[in-house]
Amino acid sequence: MVKTLEDLIGEGVSGRRVLVRSDLNVPLDGSAITDDGRVRAALPTIKRLAEAGAKVVVAAHLGRPKGEPDPKFSLRPVAGRLGELLGADVRLAGDVVGADAQAATAAQAEGSVVLLENVRFDPRETSKDEAQRAELAAEFAKLADAFVSDGFGVVHRKQASVYDVARVLPAYAGGLVLAELEVLGKLTGRPERPYVVVLGGSKVSDKLAVIEALLPKVDTLLIGGGMAFTFLAAQGHGVGKSLLEQDFVDTARKLLDEHGDKIVVPSDVVVADRFAADAATDTVSAGAIPGEWMGLDVGPRTVEAFAAKIAGAKTVFWNGPAGVFELAPFAAGTRGVGQAIADSGAFSVVGGGDSAAAVRVLGLPEEKFSHISTGGGASLEYLEGKELPGVAVLGEGS
Numbered sequence: 001m002v003k004t005l006e007d008l009i010g011e012g013v014s015g016r017r018v019l020v021r022s023d024l025n026v027p028l029d030g031s032a033i034t035d036d037g038r039v040r041a042a043l044p045t046i047k048r049l050a051e052a053g054a055k056v057v058v059a060a061h062l063g064r065p066k067g068e069p070d071p072k073f074s075l076r077p078v079a080g081r082l083g084e085l086l087g088a089d090v091r092l093a094g095d096v097v098g099a100d101a102q103a104a105t106a107a108q109a110e111g112s113v114v115l116l117e118n119v120r121f122d123p124r125e126t127s128k129d130e131a132q133r134a135e136l137a138a139e140f141a142k143l144a145d146a147f148v149s150d151g152f153g154v155v156h157r158k159q160a161s162v163y164d165v166a167r168v169l170p171a172y173a174g175g176l177v178l179a180e181l182e183v184l185g186k187l188t189g190r191p192e193r194p195y196v197v198v199l200g201g202s203k204v205s206d207k208l209a210v211i212e213a214l215l216p217k218v219d220t221l222l223i224g225g226g227m228a229f230t231f232l233a234a235q236g237h238g239v240g241k242s243l244l245e246q247d248f249v250d251t252a253r254k255l256l257d258e259h260g261d262k263i264v265v266p267s268d269v270v271v272a273d274r275f276a277a278d279a280a281t282d283t284v285s286a287g288a289i290p291g292e293w294m295g296l297d298v299g300p301r302t303v304e305a306f307a308a309k310i311a312g313a314k315t316v317f318w319n320g321p322a323g324v325f326e327l328a329p330f331a332a333g334t335r336g337v338g339q340a341i342a343d344s345g346a347f348s349v350v351g352g353g354d355s356a357a358a359v360r361v362l363g364l365p366e367e368k369f370s371h372i373s374t375g376g377g378a379s380l381e382y383l384e385g386k387e388l389p390g391v392a393v394l395g396e397g398s
């Protein structure tokens with residue numbers, strides 16, 4: 001049996017030091033948070049512990065820094081926002097587990113919150129070497145007496161602050177992780193059919209691996225965003241300077257051969273001469289992407305084709321924006337797909353940091369989605385039937 005946050009509260013946390021792993025990986029424009037959804041989602045667990053008198057130490061990552069401190073990836077803006085939402089100061093430690101983190105946590109009052117600096121500033125966090133990760137986990141463990149895993153968006157990562165630390169501290173599942181798993185469970189049982197999955201985004205290599213496992217489970221797979229170009233290349237099209245995962249082209253061709261009836265790829269693309277809001281743009285057929293240009297959104301014919309499939313669905317899962325929605329000229333595809341899902345009346349789940357942000361930033365009707373999940377890759381791996389290391393480890397000790 002997995003122990004939960006409520007079990008921990010029941011054991012009594014007043015004066016105890018509790019390490020919480022949250023997913024605070026928010027989209028930033030410079031140092032401004034463009035969507036604080038993940039901070040809001042992390043709030044209930046942190047608040048619950050603080051109100052119960054715990055000394056709360058929050059661990060989180062931001063982006064993918066290269067295992068060393070990099071001011072661009074500092075959690076400072078997040079500490080500020082978390083403090084505003086909590087209505088209390090949140091001290092940001094200057095390091096992950098170093099002298100400043102130790103001093104900040106040693107000086108904590110009951111009910112206070114310290115945020116450790118981006119855990120990915122330490123190369124051991126994401127190391128493939130288990131001994132390295134275990135070493136960092138032991139250092140996290142010195143800062144706390146218990147661990148609450150609440151970062152749903154990152155439970156698919158076997159990383160020190162997600163997985164290894166749960167093996168060295170008494171570990172509990174946070175409310176967000178439990179709530180997310182409960183909703184996603186509805187998609188793994190017997191989803192009402194037709195079951196349509198819409199994929200896009202830019203974490204192409206991560207997600208291409210999931211497609212193969214998902215295909216037998218779904219009726220239709222709509223592929224937009226950055227991952228579409230690997231499939232267009234597999235169909236023999238030139239994709240210019242668009243995102244392309246060359247190593248996966250052969251697999252994409254095999255998937256199109258074997259499941260061509262289920263997979264829908266873009267028939268037209270919005271292309272640009274640069275990755276910029278003021279780039280020159282054009283809308284072309286998927287087979288006519290100019291060599292020096294890049295595809296940054298799906299075109300209107302594609303949106304129409306995707307919307308028709310979505311309109312007939314009873315269950316929809318969407319991860320990954322259909323285009324670079326952050327830049328106005330490339331937002332129409334994501335808006336169109338999102339609106340079609342909202343209008344479908346299907347049981348609909350949208351997951352992922354950027355996908356969830358897109359719903360809010362583009363002003364799509366949030367209330368028309370059945371669930372907006374904080375995790376994209378994590379949701380996909382769960383739907384694929386894969387074990388999530390950050391969840392599995394919570395049951396290990398019992």
Ligand SMILES: Nc1ncnc2c1ncn2[C@@H]1O[C@H](COP(=O)(O)OP(=O)(O)O)[C@@H](O)[C@H]1O
Binds near residue numbers: 226321323325
């Ligand atoms: N054609 C494209 N080329 C490059 N980037 C893209 C393209 N389409 C979408 N994106 C980018 O994908 C990013 C989100 O991808 P991803 O992290 O995979 O999604 P999520 O966070 O929802 O899981 C967005 O920032 C968006 O700008």
Ligand SMILES: O=C(OP(=O)(O)O)[C@H](O)COP(=O)(O)O
Binds near residue numbers: 064
């Ligand atoms: O943004 C995240 O995932 P998502 O883009 O799949 O929703 C999580 O914070 C995990 O980040 P990672 O994919 O760099 O490990």
